[in-house]
Amino acid sequence: MNHALFIPVLVGVAVAACGAPPAPNAATPAEPPAQSEPDGERMSQKLLSSVTAAAPGSSFTLALSCRVAKGWHTYWPGLNDTGAPASFEFSLPAGWTVGEPQWPAPVRHVSPGDLVDYVIEDDFTVLVEVQVPKDAVVGTAHEVSVAAGWLVCKNVCVMESRTSTTTIRVEKSTVARAEHAELIDAARKKLPETMVPAGLELKVQGREFSATWQGASSMEFCPLDSAVPYENLLKDGASDSATLRVKLGDFPNSARVEGVVVGVFGADRKAVRRAVRVSLPVPGDEAEKR
């Protein structure tokens, strides 16, 4: 297959999906192939809302539904060697608050130079909860917008941005937006599990964090930043068995291993990735000596 032709078509689809005009192909004969990507978004992003109307004191979910063009990746907000996670700037009515963005699990991406990153290569959705204040006035309508900026890379890195707006009414009772609510529920199922499931054993012993997941064919640890230094994520961060052992560096105070453990079950196309959010205390040196 001719990839040079195939990629622009896919990007075109992604761009069309979010309403932007298809971009011209910016190929210049003198440049190497890496420079000949079409201009325009490599990652499109749509704002969804679980409701059209929200009751005072209630909360609802906003979703940023993102499509990543084939071959490109964007960054998960973890302990990456390179890149940067996207930023969201929300504009909300006075008194409305927004929680932390919730991300699906990333995949580990090692590039030449031993660069270890945690990236997302497929379509994904980030969720945030919005809290409507109790004194919100029934019968009013409000614009809610998000200005997002993100880095998307393959052998080229590009910064893109988009501002999306939706209108939310305040009513006596909440009115769900069925077509978005469904997508949001589906996205919620893709977030890392918050309960440690049966069959997954997590342990911190001495200066080692280990995870054993019965039946997993391979494992990955995607660290979030914390006070715990990791000795060698390049070597320890992935394993081809049901057990993962991650060596921890020393730190004088108590800290926690924070991140997402991914288990792969089954092989090849039938492989299923399961992700669990983990947070485990690591006793500091001082505590250990006592």
Add this chain to the structure above:
Amino acid sequence: MTTRKLLAAFAGVALLSAAIALPTAQADDEKPKQKVQQDEKVKNPEAEKFNKDKEKAKDKDKEKAKDKSQDDEKSKNKPAEGAAEVGKPAPAFTLTDTDGTTVNLADVVKGGTKIVVLEWFNPGCPFILKHHKDNKTFNDLYAKYHEKGVEFFAINSGAKGMQGYGKEANRQAKTDFALPYPILLDESGDVGHAYGAKTTPHVFIIAKDGTVAYKGAIDDDNSMKVGKTNYAAKALDELLAGTSVTTPETKPYGCGVKYAK
């Protein structure tokens, strides 16, 4: 309707590394708790001392390992990966700039009078554009420190076919950015690997004695905004004042160096 702006950087989910502040001032306002934790991380002298001791111990181990590995004589252009360690001699290199001029690091540091700043570079990388086009972070640094005996070199370790590769593209960038210092081409990536350069930009500062005095980010903001603290400027001030560098290592940020696959 008054609209209140809130910033929820994804970065908020996870604290960025000790060295990197949250992306914007708004974030600081919204997340005082996290900011405090970061400050603790940076300023905790106990932790700093602890880490330094640890580094010393590591260095000893590495010396031992080095003695062993010297037997299996490898290519001189390919020292051990990530060999640029703070407090140790900066890996030697000879590279050619966009005008064909050869630069040998040993010649630059030989007199013991020059401090050297190396900046890993890729003219197409959005983070390089942030510091060279949208802002003049590096040009300003050069303007302030070059006359004080600081030499600057950009190094591009991008391979053929990668973003920002090639003599022409970099010569053009030098003009576009009005870059007052040479861009050295390291197509093979050997020098990048020797230093363990990860991102563009990734800054290494070499003291007059030829040892690495600082390595890491240019500043403390990994978003598209310029940071409040310029680590390179701070390290240069300290080196020029003859005091030790208080923050000798930070986590670099930027695009990954586009090494050959």
